[in-house]
Amino acid sequence: MLRFITRKHPTEQVETLLASAGFREPTPLQEEYIPAALMGKDLLVESTPGEGQTVAQIAPYLISPRQKKRGVSMLILVDSSETAGKYEKELRRFTSAKSKGKFAVVLGREEQAKNELRLLSRYPGLIVGTTSRIIDHIRRNNLEFSGEISVVINIPRNSDHIEFDRDVEFIMAKMPEKAQTIVFTSSAGDTENLSYLLKRPAQLSSAERRARLPLLHVFQVPLLNAGSLMSLLYGGEMENTLVLVQSPSLAGELQKQLNSAGLPARVIPPSVEPGRESRNQRTAFRTHLACFDDASGIPFSYDSVIFFGFPSRLSLFQEIGWAVSGRSPEPYFAVLLSPAESDFLAKLQEKRQMKMKNEVPPNQEEILKGKLKSIIHQIKEEEDPDELNRYRKIIRKNVPLHLRSYLTAYLLKKAGGGRLSTGKTPVDKTAEMQTIFVSIGKNRKVFPRDLSRLFQKAADLDPRQIGSIKVLDNYSFIDIPTEAASGAIEKLDGSEFRGRSITVNFARKKKNTPQ
Numbered sequence: 001m002l003r004f005i006t007r008k009h010p011t012e013q014v015e016t017l018l019a020s021a022g023f024r025e026p027t028p029l030q031e032e033y034i035p036a037a038l039m040g041k042d043l044l045v046e047s048t049p050g051e052g053q054t055v056a057q058i059a060p061y062l063i064s065p066r067q068k069k070r071g072v073s074m075l076i077l078v079d080s081s082e083t084a085g086k087y088e089k090e091l092r093r094f095t096s097a098k099s100k101g102k103f104a105v106v107l108g109r110e111e112q113a114k115n116e117l118r119l120l121s122r123y124p125g126l127i128v129g130t131t132s133r134i135i136d137h138i139r140r141n142n143l144e145f146s147g148e149i150s151v152v153i154n155i156p157r158n159s160d161h162i163e164f165d166r167d168v169e170f171i172m173a174k175m176p177e178k179a180q181t182i183v184f185t186s187s188a189g190d191t192e193n194l195s196y197l198l199k200r201p202a203q204l205s206s207a208e209r210r211a212r213l214p215l216l217h218v219f220q221v222p223l224l225n226a227g228s229l230m231s232l233l234y235g236g237e238m239e240n241t242l243v244l245v246q247s248p249s250l251a252g253e254l255q256k257q258l259n260s261a262g263l264p265a266r267v268i269p270p271s272v273e274p275g276r277e278s279r280n281q282r283t284a285f286r287t288h289l290a291c292f293d294d295a296s297g298i299p300f301s302y303d304s305v306i307f308f309g310f311p312s313r314l315s316l317f318q319e320i321g322w323a324v325s326g327r328s329p330e331p332y333f334a335v336l337l338s339p340a341e342s343d344f345l346a347k348l349q350e351k352r353q354m355k356m357k358n359e360v361p362p363n364q365e366e367i368l369k370g371k372l373k374s375i376i377h378q379i380k381e382e383e384d385p386d387e388l389n390r391y392r393k394i395i396r397k398n399v400p401l402h403l404r405s406y407l408t409a410y411l412l413k414k415a416g417g418g419r420l421s422t423g424k425t426p427v428d429k430t431a432e433m434q435t436i437f438v439s440i441g442k443n444r445k446v447f448p449r450d451l452s453r454l455f456q457k458a459a460d461l462d463p464r465q466i467g468s469i470k471v472l473d474n475y476s477f478i479d480i481p482t483e484a485a486s487g488a489i490e491k492l493d494g495s496e497f498r499g500r501s502i503t504v505n506f507a508r509k510k511k512n513t514p515q
Contacts, residue, residue, distance in 0.1 A: 044183050045203075046185060072124065076151075242302040254308070436507060488504070
């Protein structure tokens with residue numbers, strides 16, 4: 001049974017071990033599970049894909065002191081050869097652990113059990129294996145379990161695992177009486193047949209960890225194309241972004257369009273592990289395009305992560321959400337989708353329990369601001385000063401001083417694609433309007449457009465239905481159609497906006513002052 005016997009703090013050990021394998025920091029599951037497993041108590045652990053449970057289960061063996069007696073100190077039971085292969089892949093990352101005299105094997109990958117005898121002859125301390133293959137070796141007297149040992153049981157995610165449960169019962173009958181038993185499951189209800197194996201277990205629930213999933217910002221756009229992606233990148237002033245797309249061909253197509261528009265982008269092939277790159281290599285490009293079916297190979301040193309449409313697996317949202325949760329600062333997590341994909345939102349929220357927020361795409365002014373900042377960055381960091389000076393001389397000779405700022409404005413207008421909107425939408429004057437009081441103002445950096453968007457969402461209003469907006473220091477007033485006022489107040493009063501709870505109510509009418 002694994003026990004934590006070391007002077008070093010568990011958190012430091014976990015971080016050091018993960019760093020040696022190329023991981024930046026532990027996931028919330030690893031942070032919670034590894035110290036608990038090292039204490040030697042029985043555990044019932046709820047987990048979902050993407051939480052890093054494979055590395056979590058391996059880590060206690062690698063951290064714990066080497067046993068004096070030869071023998072198995074940890075046994076990890078899985079249901080299939082494919083699952084066992086995941087452990088084999090992760091164990092390769094921890095080469096330093098083997099140099100300290102620790103040896104681990106994966107059983108069930110070979111077609112015949114006799115082909116694994118050479119591995120067992122080296123007295124591995126950690127064995128990962130399918131239940132059927134472990135039973136084969138027990139019956140052939142190739143395996144014996146004694147002393148202190150921890151057994152990790154991975155309940156299959158399918159509903160029918162009766163045969164797996166029977167195999168586990170057979171194997172557990174061969175274990176020492178004081179063996180530590182740890183059960184991993186997607187739901188605690190799935191452990192009914194094996195619950196008797198656990199002695200007063202501590203339960204690690206996924207509910208609290210799920211609350212740490214990052215907020216998913218949802219942008220619905222009329223057309224899902226390179227233009228809508230560039231608008232989000234510029235409007236959100238995103239400098240170091242990973243964009244996840246559905247196919248490598250789409251990644252290549254987007255790269256060409258972004259680069260031709262002056263936005264540095266590159267494609268990360270699925271075969272490359274970008275986590276091995278330096279920060280400077282990553283930030284040389286503003287946008288990184290990739291197509292991944294698995295969250296395990298994706299690095300999260302990016303400032304923003306954007307899904308360009310829905311991935312082939314909805315679970316990828318949650319897997320990547322787990323991977324980025326707890327980062328400081330937390331990456332901006334968003335999805336850009338077309339109206340045809342909007343039906344997937346309900347499924348995502350219902351099945352994956354994602355926290356989502358519908359966002360309004362950046363307006364033309366915000367996009368132009370982002371472009372200007374990008375141009376200034378390129379002038380400072382990338383352009384040749386001598387070449388720019390030649391252009392400046394041409395401008396000085398041919399453009400009068402008082403027209404140079406207008407020349408800049410004209411070029412910016414052309415770069416922005418045409419006429420810049422004033423931001424004022426024609427108001428429907430036929431509707432009867434009601435003034436609404438909102439207890440937030442300039443001191444919280446609130447602008448009229450923010451209140452307009454807030455009430456458009458809350459009352460399902462068209463921009464033309466929003467009337468006068470007056471923002472003062474500590475509060476604001478907004479005119480909306482009378483018929484929508486009660487519903488908007490009911491929905492927004494007491495809600496959180498810009499980091500504080502707001503009061504929304506009918507504005508009081510001014511009393512006439514006496515003559």
